[in-house]
Amino acid sequence: MSRKKVEVRTAQKASKPSNRATNGYVHVAKPATASQIMRDLGISQARMKHLLQALNLAGAQS
Amino acid sequence: MGGASQGGLAQRRVFLNVPYDAGYEQNFLALIAALISIGRIPRCAVEEPVLGRNRMARIFKLIRSCQVSIHDLCRVTLPPRFNIPFELGIAFTLWKLQGHKFIVLESKRYRMDVNLSDLKGVDPLVHANSPRKVVSCVLSELGSTGGAPDIEQVMEIFKHLRRVASKLKRSHKGSKVFYRPIFNALIAAATEQAVARGLINP
Numbered sequence: 001m002s003r004k005k006v007e008v009r010t011a012q013k014a015s016k017p018s019n020r021a022t023n024g025y026v027h028v029a030k031p032a033t034a035s036q037i038m039r040d041l042g043i044s045q046a047r048m049k050h051l052l053q054a055l056n057l058a059g060a061q062s
Numbered sequence: 063m064g065g066a067s068q069g070g071l072a073q074r075r076v077f078l079n080v081p082y083d084a085g086y087e088q089n090f091l092a093l094i095a096a097l098i099s100i101g102r103i104p105r106c107a108v109e110e111p112v113l114g115r116n117r118m119a120r121i122f123k124l125i126r127s128c129q130v131s132i133h134d135l136c137r138v139t140l141p142p143r144f145n146i147p148f149e150l151g152i153a154f155t156l157w158k159l160q161g162h163k164f165i166v167l168e169s170k171r172y173r174m175d176v177n178l179s180d181l182k183g184v185d186p187l188v189h190a191n192s193p194r195k196v197v198s199c200v201l202s203e204l205g206s207t208g209g210a211p212d213i214e215q216v217m218e219i220f221k222h223l224r225r226v227a228s229k230l231k232r233s234h235k236g237s238k239v240f241y242r243p244i245f246n247a248l249i250a251a252a253t254e255q256a257v258a259r260g261l262i263n264p
Contacts, residue, residue: 030070030073030074030101031074031100031101031102031206031262031263032071032074032101032102032103032262033101033262033263033264034253034254034256034257034262034263034264035264036071036074036103037098037101037103037249037253037262038249038250038253040071040074040075040103040105041103041105041109041246041249043246043249043250047246048250048253051246051247051250051251052250052251052254054233054247055226055229055230055247055250055251058229058230058232058233059229
């Protein structure tokens with residue numbers, strides 16, 4: 001029984017994509033969402049809207 | 063925010079330790095475009111006030127809160143700039159103590175072997191001062207093995223940021239992009255573009 005378990009675990013491990021980048025230092029993380037990015041930087045949704053509106057007014061947004 | 067979600071975000075934060083000069087602005091925009099495209103959160107000392115006694119302590123705290131840091135040694139020339147190697151030293155220590163990851167960038171091949179010979183064994187990624195190459199370095203090191211975005215999509219975001227940056231600099235009366243209000247607006251613009259291109263979720 002224990003051998004079966006080990007085989008299952010090995011198979012699961014093998015099917016996972018490698019999370020090690022080429023130089024061996026960096027791991028791939030699950031991407032953050034837009035709201036997580038803004039929240040982490042302390043920018044509220046209202047503030048983001050305001051920033052984008054200001055860019056629109058300045059004609060910077062396509 | 064709970065501890066678990068903070069830990070999750072730490073994995074996605076990338077501290078940018080790069081020169082804050084006009085000649086580096088394009089590469090800085092390329093770093094922002096590439097990181098946002100792959101759902102990483104760029105963090106840098108620009109967020110911290112220049113004045114104040116504890117700036118270094120705050121920068122240390124910021125580096126420690128990031129899972130990965132990027133250090134560009136391209137300005138290790140005359141006149142000498144010590145901030146970047148100093149903060150690379152902090153990242154190296156964090157790597158030894160708590161598994162922090164760091165990436166070293168250079169503009170010239172083999173120069174680091176001379177300037178920072180103690181770090182032999184760590185291969186810098188050479189960008190030759192080209193924003194496209196900077197994007198390529200970030201995607202190759204931090205992009206997912208299966209689903210990294212196409213470099214052309216990231217370059218489109220970079221070009222958009224270039225337009226946005228020039229407008230913002232005019233609005234802020236000639237400030238460089240290494241200025242907190244401009245940095246925040248650039249992040250907002252890059253995030254909006256990445257969502258619109260389906261690279262990250264809203």
